[in-house]
Amino acid sequence: MRMLWLLASRDLGTAWRSSGLWLPVAFLLLVASLYPFAVGPDLGLLRRTGGGMVWIAALLASLLPVDRLIAPDRDAGVLDQMALRGIGDEMVVLARLIAHWLGFGPPLMIATLPAAALLKLDGGTIWMLEAGLLIGTPALAALGLLVATLTAGLRSSGALAGLLALPLAVPLLIFGAGTLGDGSGAALKFLAAASLLLVAITPFAGGAAIRAGRE
Amino acid sequence: MSRAALALSDVACLRGGRILFRGVNLTLDAGASALLTGPNGVGKSSLLRLCAGLLPAFSGTMERHGAVALADERLALDSELPLARALHFWARLDGSAENAVAAALEAMALTRLSDVPVRMLSTGQRKRAMLARVIASGAPIWLLDEPGNGLDSASLGLLGSAVSAHLAGGGIVVTASHQPLPLGAPVVLSLADHLPDPAEWDA
Numbered sequence: 001m002r003m004l005w006l007l008a009s010r011d012l013g014t015a016w017r018s019s020g021l022w023l024p025v026a027f028l029l030l031v032a033s034l035y036p037f038a039v040g041p042d043l044g045l046l047r048r049t050g051g052g053m054v055w056i057a058a059l060l061a062s063l064l065p066v067d068r069l070i071a072p073d074r075d076a077g078v079l080d081q082m083a084l085r086g087i088g089d090e091m092v093v094l095a096r097l098i099a100h101w102l103g104f105g106p107p108l109m110i111a112t113l114p115a116a117a118l119l120k121l122d123g124g125t126i127w128m129l130e131a132g133l134l135i136g137t138p139a140l141a142a143l144g145l146l147v148a149t150l151t152a153g154l155r156s157s158g159a160l161a162g163l164l165a166l167p168l169a170v171p172l173l174i175f176g177a178g179t180l181g182d183g184s185g186a187a188l189k190f191l192a193a194a195s196l197l198l199v200a201i202t203p204f205a206g207g208a209a210i211r212a213g214r215e
Numbered sequence: 216m217s218r219a220a221l222a223l224s225d226v227a228c229l230r231g232g233r234i235l236f237r238g239v240n241l242t243l244d245a246g247a248s249a250l251l252t253g254p255n256g257v258g259k260s261s262l263l264r265l266c267a268g269l270l271p272a273f274s275g276t277m278e279r280h281g282a283v284a285l286a287d288e289r290l291a292l293d294s295e296l297p298l299a300r301a302l303h304f305w306a307r308l309d310g311s312a313e314n315a316v317a318a319a320l321e322a323m324a325l326t327r328l329s330d331v332p333v334r335m336l337s338t339g340q341r342k343r344a345m346l347a348r349v350i351a352s353g354a355p356i357w358l359l360d361e362p363g364n365g366l367d368s369a370s371l372g373l374l375g376s377a378v379s380a381h382l383a384g385g386g387i388v389v390t391a392s393h394q395p396l397p398l399g400a401p402v403v404l405s406l407a408d409h410l411p412d413p414a415e416w417d418a
Binding site: 077083086 | 282
């Protein structure tokens with residue numbers, strides 16, 4: 001447990017120093033402020049489509065830091081040094097998942113508030129949006145990390161990561177945006193199920209990918 | 216700490232579909248050191264990674280008692296952090312003593328650079344920082360890949376005394392190097408003597 005904390009706090013510190021924490025936030029706000037310019041200031045239209053727009057922005061924002069999650073540490077020998085110390089690759093990925101979510105989920109949820117104001121969303125929608133992001137951002141973080149472990153050794157891994165992650169993220173987008181127009185709460189449950197699944201498999205799949213890439 | 220030991224028996228290494236070397240035997244007990252020699256590409260670094268457990272042996276067995284510290288061509292220190300803090304991260308993971316990092320910095324004459332970000336260090340200073348990381352780990356088995364590269368003669372002296380102090384304390388040192396290093400009296404293992412027969416290359 002102490003080791004998990006040590007690893008996660010180092011990863012969070014690395015993300016903070018590389019100012020990677022601001023990137024998704026800035027991206028979300030940028031999209032939210034550009035969207036009304038593109039579709040026009042029609043209040044009803046913005047209110048109907050704005051929530052979905054936030055979900056798309058959140059999904060794309062989760063892909064921004066992907067090339068910095070694993071590849072630099074792999075190239076610097078940090079992952080090998082951790083393996084030498086008997087730290088399992090699964091543990092390394094789990095710690096990174098925690099750190100990545102902490103640096104990505106809560107800032108995005110906070111940035112959603114000004115974004116919602118820009119898109120003229122009403123109170124109910126904002127609540128659903130925040131609840132959906134709370135449940136959905138761990139899945140987005142896990143997906144980004146998983147793709148980062150898979151593409152770490154490859155050239156132009158950033159572009160490839162996007163191509164790999166987007167099809168897998170479609171269910172998250174459907175359920176996530178689905179929560180906004182859905183009174184029954186079923187979409188939220190599906191989103192939670194998808195999120196649980198991704199968070200549960202990522203440490204193992206990511207650990208296996210790192211091990212397979214070791215040479 | 217139980218006695219450190221490292222034993223390779225009849226080890227072969229396969230990389231990229233080719234056998235690099237085979238039939239390597241090496242037994243090191245506490246206080247012993249080995250020097251790996253051979254031309255470029257003969258598999259010295261691979262043998263070190265094999266000893267570290269990062270690379271599986273294609274055949275044969277590797278047995279190790281005690282933790283390892285590896286210094287290869289990669290620094291593995293956070294480049295934005297001050298040197299001392301970057302070293303502290305690993306020392307905390309290793310559970311080293313509180314003053315282990317300070318002692319290691321002292322041993323490599325880096326104390327003055329404790330607050331300098333790792334990315335600002337010169338080639339030789341980076342190499343010394345890497346050696347400081349190895350020293351601070353407290354691991355009984357050191358695997359050093361070309362530790363003398365980029366070091367001036369004063370730093371080579373520091374390396375030599377760090378290695379002899381480690382050996383005197385019951386440690387094990389395996390070094391791959393081209394240049395002569397002040398390493399005491401190591402077992403010399405020439406990997407050029409363990410090349411596979413050409414017929415075996417496509418194994």
